Amino acid sequence: MTTADLVYDPYDYEIDADPYPIFKRLRDEAPIYYNEQHHFWALSRFDDVLEASLDAETFSSARGTVIELMDEPMADPPMIFMDPPRHTSFRKLVSRTFTRHRVGELEGRIRELCAGILDPFIGSGGFDYVADFGARLPVMVISSLLGAPDEDQDQLRIWSDYALHREPGETGMSQAARDASKEIFRYWQQHIDARRRRPGDDVMSELVQAELEQGDGTTRRLSDSELHAFFILISAAGNETVARLLGWTATLLARNPGERAKLVERPGLIPNGVEEILRYEAPSPVQGRWVTREVEYYGTVVPKDSKITLLTASANRDEREFEEPDRLDVSRRIDRHLSLGFGIHFCLGASLARLEGRVALEETLRRFPSWEIIEDGLEMVHTSTVRGYARVPLRL
Numbered sequence: 115m116t117t118a119d120l121v122y123d124p125y126d127y128e129i130d131a132d133p134y135p136i137f138k139r140l141r142d143e144a145p146i147y148y149n150e151q152h153h154f155w156a157l158s159r160f161d162d163v164l165e166a167s168l169d170a171e172t173f174s175s176a177r178g179t180v181i182e183l184m185d186e187p188m189a190d191p192p193m194i195f196m197d198p199p200r201h202t203s204f205r206k207l208v209s210r211t212f213t214r215h216r217v218g219e220l221e222g223r224i225r226e227l228c229a230g231i232l233d234p235f236i237g238s239g240g241f242d243y244v245a246d247f248g249a250r251l252p253v254m255v256i257s258s259l260l261g262a263p264d265e266d267q268d269q270l271r272i273w274s275d276y277a278l279h280r281e282p283g284e285t286g287m288s289q290a291a292r293d294a295s296k297e298i299f300r301y302w303q304q305h306i307d308a309r310r311r312r313p314g315d316d317v318m319s320e321l322v323q324a325e326l327e328q329g330d331g332t333t334r335r336l337s338d339s340e341l342h343a344f345f346i347l348i349s350a351a352g353n354e355t356v357a358r359l360l361g362w363t364a365t366l367l368a369r370n371p372g373e374r375a376k377l378v379e380r381p382g383l384i385p386n387g388v389e390e391i392l393r394y395e396a397p398s399p400v401q402g403r404w405v406t407r408e409v410e411y412y413g414t415v416v417p418k419d420s421k422i423t424l425l426t427a428s429a430n431r432d433e434r435e436f437e438e439p440d441r442l443d444v445s446r447r448i449d450r451h452l453s454l455g456f457g458i459h460f461c462l463g464a465s466l467a468r469l470e471g472r473v474a475l476e477e478t479l480r481r482f483p484s485w486e487i488i489e490d491g492l493e494m495v496h497t498s499t500v501r502g503y504a505r506v507p508l509r510l
């Protein structure tokens with residue numbers, strides 16, 4: 115068996131459009147793979163990705179988790195780019211405020227937001243499920259979670275729409291996007307200042323007052339820049355990923371109308387359907403790591419100080435773990451998948467992501483039990499962190 119013609123290039127748009135045939139070949143023919151052009155290794159089997167995710171000492175996040183950014187580690191990294199013990203203190207602090215209970219309290223608000231966006235499309239010919247809905251919902255949800263008052267939501271949404279907007283063919287931020295980002299920064303600074311003066315009962319007030327454990331047994335409060343960095347992290351980690359999940363939800367269910375009909379008939383299946391959609395199309399398909407000691411896989415030595423990618427999306431389609439992995443089956447029994455990570459960096463927003471995925475789907479199916487995708491209007495986003503659609507035009 116030759117693997118000379120087996121190339122996995124994560125920057126190739128054609129591969130990115132459908133990476134699964136290559137992922138299958140990697141799992142079968144090169145479960146430890148080296149890309150000579152971009153100098154990184156790749157693990158593609160479920161068990162290997164899982165084990166590496168659990169071993170943060172060998173597979174470090176401290177140089178970042180995006181392979182092209184690892185050569186120059188960040189001076190002031192967010193929690194997702196930290197190793198213990200620094201990661202442990204930050205994670206402990208934010209986990210106390212980011213509880214399942216607090217996230218659960220958002221359900222009514224998420225439903226209201228869905229209704230506000232989806233109702234105007236009832237009786238219309240169609241809309242863009244991601245541009246008009248999936249990309250907007252998570253931004254509004256995170257603002258609510260942080261404690262932005264309802265009356266500010268429209269302004270925040272307008273700024274966020276500008277900040278997220280990219281000119282056709284451009285990947286960088288436009289001037290309007292930069293200005294909007296500055297306004298958002300100023301807005302949150304005012305709230306930080308106000309919460310420092312008079313704390314309320316919201317996530318931001320708790321974060322402002324929270325004590326970060328230092329290595330020497332002392333504690334201190336977070337600085338303004340650490341608070342902004344955290345807001346930016348949860349927005350970056352929570353908005354693009356949920357938008358991609360919702361885009362996959364609309365496309366996969368349109369292409370599998372039988373599965374969609376099951377969810378309409380038995381809404382109790384929706385939470386499982388969301389897990390299956392997460393498994394089937396991982397919104398964050400690749401996690402990068404830095405190898406801190408020599409390791410060996412299948413007789414091949416991966417040297418210390420190598421870059422390695424954990425191919426989550428491949429692991430989730432590994433036939434060694436899942437029966438008929440390439441079949442979308444909303445009633446499949448799923449004990450575990452890797453789309454929300456595993457180990458110490460397990461997605462902090464997992465319960466929020468699941469809640470948004472479930473409520474968005476419930477509210478969609480209640481209003482629109484079926485739809486068609488305008489396939490030639492689909493547009494993918496091309497980033498090294500998320501994979502999915504920026505535009506999903508629907509015909510109702």
Ligand code: HEM
Binds near residue numbers: 349402454466
């Ligand atoms: C469908 C939606 C989502 C997906 C697929 C997703 C996926 C992931 C994955 C795979 C990781 C692990 C990264 C790694 O191991 O390097 C992660 C971590 C993280 N996620 Fe999510 N995420 C989602 C939604 C959210 C939301 C809504 C939030 C915020 C509210 C969030 C905040 C975070 C944070 C802060 C981390 C870093 C945790 C740490 O370093 O300890 N995510 N996410």
